Amino acid sequence: MSGSGIQVDRRGPQVSQPTTPARGPEAVAKGRSLLPEADAPTWFAFGFLALLILGAVLADWIPGLAKPNLEVGAFSGPPALTVNQLFGTDALGRSIVSRVLYGARTSLSIALFASAISMSAGIFLGMLAGFYRGVVERLVDLYANTLASLPPVLVILALIAAAGTSVFTITLAMGLLGIGTYARITKGAVISQAGRDYVLAARALGASDVRLLAREILPNLVPTLTAIVPPLMAGLIVTEGSLSFLGYGIPPPAPSWGGMIAGSTDLLNRFPLLIFGPILAIVLTVYSLNTVGDYMARRIDIREGQL
């Protein structure tokens, strides 16, 4: 296949694809689907996340949408059928819809970049631990277990106390705390892959450790990681919201979902709708990410079952 002397099918478990039953018309239809075998909640979850991401990215260009720190109406005004007042206005007369969308930028960015930090370091450590085992595995386990034993919010609060509140600090802190989780999951996945035929074949053909890890095993970790990233990102969004709620998150006046909830709690008995927008955003986002994660996990199970 390739021009090199080593010819190994790097798809790992997928090499067994020819053994799958012949496709009938229904299977062909499913194969053409954007989300094969997705149920209604899954479609909703993907759709909501797509809309949220689009809304967050394109918020500056949404016609009529006010800037998040601009007074557009009455203080704690009720919802109305206008773009800016769809969820009402907050205690300072700002559009809650606008602040939810601009807040999504913050929440999603932090979750994304923190996940990137956790994944890159966690996958690296997990691969070393799963591949070499022994002392390396024990060290990585020790590191991961230590991180897991620390209450994340308290650790992040301590880091914020030391380094000051900023998006960078929060992202970095959450990213560092997530490394252990990715390392352990990756380690387990590597251990399960390391004894498979395609790895043994590559090794027999003289592939180096680096090549085995980077070219053979890593691509086969992608499905597993794809399934765990969304729910872990959901956890990050909740954590970021909690920090903002506690007043240690995104410094105001920048919009953040947790900050919006925190700013409304003392007024709940008088203006209960204030909290509706940000709560809805957090709940639907977390629900959607978990649903997407579960969908991914189901797809992996199906593929593994086809082996």
Added chain:
Amino acid sequence: MHTSGRVDRHASLVTRLALSLVVVLVAGCAASATPSPAPTSAASAAASAAASAGPTADTTPRGGTMTIINGSDIKSWDPAITSGTFPGGPMDALDAIYGFLVYVDVKGVVTGGMAKSLSSPDAITWTLKLRDNMKFTDGSAYDATAVKFNWDRTADVATAAPTQTWVASWNKGITVVDATTLTIKLASANSNFAAQVAELAPFIASPAALKAAVQKTDIKPVGAGAWTLSTWDQGVGMTMARNPGYWDQPRPYLDTLKFAIIAETNSRIATVVQGGATMMAGYPYQFGTNATASGVGTIEIPIRGINRGYFNQAKGIFSDAKARLAFYQAIDRTKLMQAFTQTDLYKAPVSYFGTTSAYYDAASKLPDYDQAKAQSTIDALAAAGKPFNVKIVTYTNSDLKRLTAYIQQVLSTYKGATATILEVDQANLPDQCRTKLDFDICFEGGVLVSNGAEPNISNLLRSTGVTNWGQYNSPAMDAALTEASATIDPAAIKAAYAKVQQLIVTDLPLYVFGEQTRSLLVRNTTGGVVNSNGGILQKQYLYVCPSACAK
């Protein structure tokens, strides 16, 4: 299965998190303030208060229990440690045990309490007349010697009383004339002296109890006030029984008075609404619909106060009076109050004194909201190398957070203006602002009683004033305040305060953004509410109505 399980876990995490944090953070709104009596030479009897209490002594219901919720507790029973006479504060407990020597009623008149009167013909020599045959609860005499002992002790640096400097400025002039008479000769005329005593040195304890205590925390609460202490769980609450030897029988009307300490405003409100306590002090905007809940009523405390911020005039942008003017012009104070209170109950005050004050001068008005002029001034300041970058300092309170956030939001709409906000713990605010001067404008919560004049106005505006956090220093202001205190002629006092008001609107030493009166949220069977000084209750008049009597 797997999907829903995971979703449930996360959804429930969000819900639990939100609920738990709501519980933790529904706080705020803690009101702190300092009080202020009105200036007048004094003499009056408790009869006026009794009359304002409503029912006469003969028909007033007796017995029963009331529970007052306060935001904080006292640290000791030291009568020299005073901290403001606003309702709902720690002074309530000291008053219940010791009673006010004299107090300022809601009309600004200094009224006899434990003493018959404190008066002067010339504002220099003051005469304190005590009631006959009064006894502390340990049996010792409540006489002129005991009063002198207490004031001398307050003037002693070792007592560490907040009012030590002030009392030390006159305690050398005390003369015990007889058992019930004591004179105080001041170094210079001070027509506000009686009101200041009511505010700053009103409590007298048994000298024997004070002498017996090695440390402040050892001091036993032995007074001659309306109540005696039964139990005290510090920081939680206390129970008091009526003092059968109280001078003003048949008062107190209640058999038992309890104080509960609840720091968080919404929890205090909920406790009253649910019937767990009789009353709490706050503001109508805090009560919301709770004010109309079943079994609950509100009683306005008719003592007006101002919401204020302190401009730092020692350094920074507001050392320039033009910047202070621009700040006034840049922000619509009526809307600021709306953001602060989330109601439209309040208008921007036009003066330090309210329009109902005896000292109000319509000729001196605080600057109006004017965006164009504000921008023009901000531009001019920037051109002069003074960028309009404002550091706002306040403490962690949800109302104040909204207030400062709104100011920041409004200032950001002006070209060349920015604002940053620093929130500190409430206890650290004086250090941050008064001591370190690390602010451009500093906001305290609560209202400062200001319809009367002294001692608050001198504390705020004199160059040596203890609450002059912004270090405003004006010889003309000092002279005007001295002029007002040096006479007992009402017309001359009013003329002097007219000068003060003129200087306030010219120099703008304070940012006066709101005016309010406090209210009590009460069970609707609460009778006998008599306020004094900064709003503190004269609790000996409280009684339980047989049926609803508070609206």
